[in-house]
Amino acid sequence: MTELDSTAFELLGSTGPFAELVSGFNVREPQLRMAAAVEQAIDAREQLVVEAGTGTGKTYAYLVPVLHSGKRAILSTGTRHLQDQLFHSDLPRVCEALGVQPKLALLKGRSNYLCLHRLQLTLEEGRFARRRQAAEVQAINDWSGRTRTGDVSELSDVPEDAPVWPRVTSTADNCLGSDCPSYRDCFVLKARRRAQEAEVVVVNHHLLSADMALKEEGFGELLPGAEVVVIDEAHQLPETAAQFFGLSLGSRQLQQLARDAKAEHLREAGDMQNLPDSADALDKAAADLRLAFGQGNRRLPWKDIRHKPEVESALADLRSVLEQLRTWLETAAPRGKGLEGCWHRAEQLAHKLARVCAEADGEYVQWLETYTRSFAIHLTPLNVAGIFQQQLARLPATWVFTSATLAVGQDFHHFTGQLGLHEPHTLQLESPFDFQSNSLLYVPPALPEPNSPSYTGAVMDHAEHLIEASGGRAFLLFTSHRALQAAADRLQESEYPVLVQGQMPKRELLRRFRELGNAVLLGTSSFWEGVDVRGEALSLVLIDKLPFAAPGDPVVQARIDRLREAGGNPFMEFQVPGAVITLKQGVGRLIRDAADRGVLVLCDPRLLNKPYGRVFRRSLPPMPLTRELREVEAFFAAGMTDKGEQARA
Structure with missing residues (x-):
């Protein structure tokens, strides 16, 4: 089947229902090509991987062929927010345009x-x-x-x-x-029943992965019946799957058991005073173990801390009080179903505690994560490719993986290798936006090396000039919380409103940023993606460094070690591709609409002075490059002139 034979191609074309019914709808050639590819994959029951640049309209590009096919489908998104948008906005609009009324369901964890x-x-x-x-x-x-x-x-x-x-x-x-x-x-x-009866179900990657790995979310009856599975924001799936194909035990699970045991005791066994005493002891033991791990929020290998005397002692106490509570709950279980449930949970947690603390085989990494008042011990697979491929083998459906960021240059092997996909069809679609005319890439000159103590200060010297040139309207992305805080301190006296990640919930920060119109927003980690600000409120995106994953992270380090042991090149095979995908996400915050104009500032000198910098540059949109601040100032001045002329007209 060629694109011209595609029904989806016709539906999204200039004479199709969307051109007539959807306000502001524009025919986009990349969208047509993606829709035709998805339709072909559905007909042939194949695996398809599509990188669709910002502005492609990938949601409609997969919804139209999926809904037109009439096949039973599961649509998985990256977040609950995207789930809600897909279910409450996009799906109803496409159904109306196509004149179809399938049973739809939204299912969350x-x-x-x-x-x-x-x-x-x-x-x-x-x-x-x-x-x-x-x-x-x-x-x-x-x-x-x-x-x-x-x-x-x-x-x-x-x-x-x-x-x-x-x-x-x-x-x-x-x-x-x-x-x-x-x-x-x-x-x-009720939500599960609606999902089981539906023809199209919207889930998220956490729920999909939990079901694949654990079969505990009540979703297992749906996947085997699906004829089409679409994974949107697919770049997030490998890490999400790794969480669920592993095992974790956290202090919150232990303390929640203690609280529930006491609550059920009040309802069903108020005369057994030893039971709440044991629950209190478990709560204290979990808190004591957190203290034994030391202060601060950290991620470190389990082997680096497990044999410290204070940790071994606190672990022994935890095992003892958990067993004591389990024994009391076993005695109390006949009193009521709530107590019986707590007894089974105590047994499961004791089993988890033993597993996450025992010596792991070479396929998993054991690591500890600590927060201010809590902790979690993890057992994470180094590679989910084999496990994921087994899941696909038992679910012979059409699988479509799509995102704006899946390829490194024009190569999909990093993504497909992470999930064990064997020779899927791939399609790379560039954004239809005019980056040549509407954007500028600025790499500041004379910056020190990124590991220099003076680096963040030098970045902020440039940032202050750039923020002045853009009139605020800026998004500053950092690769570490330390650099973020240093930048926030530096901008305290800025004439523009400064919004900093952590001041308030992400959604509220973005709302204020849009409303203010001249603000400067500082973010890291989760702010590299999921930020959609269209129009003049965002005209400058500055990225402090190439976003390499921290080598001190225990999971990252374990994967590096594994590749090195196998004779590979961890830097070029793992670290660079991962950083490219993350960088593309950050870059994607700038131009969100055909009318948007803006400057991307990449401060890291390695982009130009290291051989691997070419890999990053090949993965960026086709933006004109400059190293001259006056060209940036002229770009913004031209935008102001254009607005003035439009206002006079």
Whole structure:
């Protein structure tokens, strides 16, 4: 089948329904090519990998052939926010244009749904660290009588990161299943039933990976029946899959068990005082182990800390009190289903604790992650390719993987190798935006080497001039929190509003950035992607360094060691490709619409003075390159002149 034979090509063309029904719809040649490729993959039941540059319109490019095919489909996105957008906005619009009415369902992980039983336990317990938490629980209780879905995103009055949510939602560990007194009204159960009956189901990568790896999310009955699986934002999938194909034990799981055991004790076995005492002991033992790990937020190999005397002692205490609580819960289990569930959880956590602390084989890396008041011990596979390929082999559907950032230059091997995809069809589509006319790439001259102590200061010297030239409207991306904080300190006296990651939730920061119109936003890590600011509010994106993964990260270091042992070149085979993908994500924040204009500033001198810099440059959009600040100033001045002429006209 050629593109001209494609039905999807016709539907998205100038005479198709979208041109007539969708306001502002423009025919885009890359979108047509992608739609035709997806349609062909569906017909032939093949694997397809598509890199679709910003502005391609990839969502419609896969939705149109999927919905037109009438096949049962699963659509997986990177985040819950993108899930909501796909389900509530894009899908209904495409269905209307095509004149089809398939059964649609939105399915999230169980932690996204209110648990009526746990809400009741929390209300009965009545203990809250702050008055605000009591008010939030009451707001949740009032909402529980109104909501039809129980999706916590409906309740905007309670922040999504509020500490109260884990107390009123369930996990695979603490769910009572059919023994729950609220089973018939369970929102998770209702969502799963809708998904099982639907023809198109929208999930996210966490849920998809959890089901593949664990079969504990109630989604296993859906995947085998799917004829088409589309993975959007596919560049995120390898790392997400690694989380779920491994094993983790965290202090929050232990402390949640302690809290639930005490709550169920009050309901079902109030005379067994030894039980809450044991639960308190577990809570304290988890806190003591966190103290034994030392201060600060860290990620380090488990072998570097496991044999420290204070850690060994705290671990021994944790094992002892967990076993003690397990014994009491076994005795209490006949009193009620809640206590029985806690008993099984105690057994599972004891098993997890033994596994994550035991000597791992060479296919996994053991590592520790610490936060201010919590910790997690992880057992992570070094490579998920074999595991993922096994999953694909048992699910003979069409698989479409798409993102704006999958290739290194024109090579897809880094991505396909991570997932074990064997010779899939690949398609690379450049953005339809006019980067030659509407953008400029500036590499500042005379910067020190990135490992120099004076580097961030030198970057900010340039940044201050650039922010002045752009009139604010800037997004500064950093590769470390330390550089981010140094930049924030430097800009305290800026004449422009300065917004810093961590000041408030990401969504609120972006809302304020758009509304202010001349702000400077500083971010790192998660801000490299998922930021969509169109128009004049964002005209300058500055990136401080090429975003190589920190070699001190235990998972990164273990993968480097594995490649080196196998005779490979970890830098060129792993570190550079990973940094290229991340850089492309950051660069993609600048031009989000055909009318956008802006300057990309890449401060890292290695882009031009190292041989591997060519790999990065080949992966960037076709932006004119300059090293002259006056050319940047002229670019912004020209934009101001254009606006003035438009206003006079």
